[in-house]
Amino acid sequence: MKLIEVKQVSKKYGDNVVLERLDFSVEAGEFCTMVGTSGCGKTTFLRMLLGEETPSGGQILLDGKPLPDEPGEDRGVVFQRYSVFPHLTVIDNVMLGAELKSSRWIGKSFGARRQEIRREAKELLDAVGLDHALSRYPAELSGGMQQRLAIAQALIMKPRVLLLDEPFGALDPGIRTDMHHLVLKLWRETGVTVFMITHDLKEGFSLGTRLMVFDKIRRDAQAPNAYGATITYDLPLKHADQSTQDSIASEVAQTSRLLAGAK
């Protein structure tokens, strides 16, 4: 059975058509990377999957049922920034989700239950390589460490879907490679379904099982907002070769110039 079905989804803000005619489905356990020029609607799509935005047309189904209109614990998320809570230490950030679950009223746990949650959080922090920084605050961590923390924090909920919006966009290239290995490892271990946005085509090609390219096929230089972006390539990754990569790169660049010219 399909985990996620996207049926003729479109999204408009006023006259600005951002996305149109999105129609595809995703199996549980897939790792989808999404690329496209900046401003073409990748984040907007992710926010619809989150439940933060609702489609203007069409429908998104999760497990055959319409997606709830608000975020929930079955869909974890890591943003480029601000994913972790600045007032909580590393360990408290990871424990938070489990604590909220164990106490509907005060959102804090005590005693044996707390020890259990703490152990679980420590294991996750071990897995992302942050076991040495348990009592530090996020502001004391490097960008890469903050993103590792955000991933561990999301995974404690054992989400069905993990949504990553340019999670490594602000990191140095060397650290980025480490993060790729980490995400792939966690994906294999947990079997979570991943959607990851990246603005780096190479990153899109090297990670994951499926590459989706967001682009505008219908371009009108006079009215750049009249048509939205849609998915122009939807590739199982093992079949992607260099020439496809090159032609995608040039098409995306063309749209990028068009959008830049419209501003």
Next chain:
Amino acid sequence: MRLINLSPSKPLAAVLGLLPFIVLLLLYLNASEARLAENPNDKLLPGLTAMVDSVQRLGFTEDVRSGEYLLWSDTQASLKRLATGLAVSASLALMVGILLGTLPYFRALAGPIVAAISMVPPMAILPILFIVFGLGELSKVVLIVIGTAPVMIRDMAQRVLDMPREQFIKLQTLGGNSWHLMLRVVLPQLLPRLLAALRLSLGAAWLFLIAAEAIASTDGLGYRIFLVRRYLAMDVILPYVVWITLLAWLMDIGLRVLSRKMFPWFHGQQEGEA
């Protein structure tokens, strides 16, 4: 070197900071001496000895009528009003600010009225307070609350709205509900900002306290100043003003230190590793 690139060493900075105080003091003493030389009974610029005498009389000898040490009983009465007023304002600001900032329905309902109330000049409704609450303690505390709470409420609400939306989304993906958001995300992040808002409200709180005491009171620092004004007793007024300034300054420092101690994450301090 350019002026913008020159900075004083620490001891030099301390000396520089003291300099204006010393200059001001010397100017005063000079002027006072000149006036007293002309007229030994001059009341406008009393000399140091006159002021020390007054402090001695008000602070360290029992008042014959009440049997109290006036400076301390005045201070106690004023600080109690100030603390009560500020505590009420801070609690209101925290509660209403959180609701305004997190719940769009509450914002729609209460946002405009809070904005309107914050525009009412508190002194203009002081007579109403006296009529409604009488001349006792309550009306003075209420004046401080009305004078400081609306601004603090709006500040707190704005701080919540300024928090990255990502945090709100993130908490929901961790299974949190609206209450969890307020309790575990918004409240703890607002507390250091509340202390900062309190520091900024100190000036207004003192202003309204002294105004209320000047108009209707039988004790308090503001009452004393306005009482002795009738006798042009600058030798009492000046030490009282210095004392009030010192108290306000100490409160400001106290709140800053408290904030740094309680919220290291907010002040970006380095904490030890695990």
